[in-house]
Amino acid sequence: MRIILDRSEIEAFKRIFPCSGIPELSTLMIDYDRNGNLCDILATDDDGRYVDSATFDGAGLLALTQEYQPMRPWEDSQGTLALTIGRPEEA
Numbered sequence: 001m002r003i004i005l006d007r008s009e010i011e012a013f014k015r016i017f018p019c020s021g022i023p024e025l026s027t028l029m030i031d032y033d034r035n036g037n038l039c040d041i042l043a044t045d046d047d048g049r050y051v052d053s054a055t056f057d058g059a060g061l062l063a064l065t066q067e068y069q070p071m072r073p074w075e076d077s078q079g080t081l082a083l084t085i086g087r088p089e090e091a
Helices: 007-016 059-067
Strands: 002-006 027-032 038-044 070-075 081-085
Touching: 002 007, 007 059, 027 059, 038 059
Parallel strands: none
Antiparallel strands: 002 027, 027 038, 070 081
């Protein structure tokens, strides 16, 4: 499962966590496996170039990925895997 955050969502998080160390990004794509485990992070700048997330890895990025981490895996009536996404206070 891929969560795609646009600039406005990234900037909203940075206002809450101003010392996050997350740079100016156009998009942030966070990939989770079917169990909700973090697999990959892809970030792009305004020119569409990939930004290495290792350059801003730390507590801020961890908090952001946990904010959007899928909470509960389940299957619908057709057996299709789906993930309930929610912030901890909503779960």
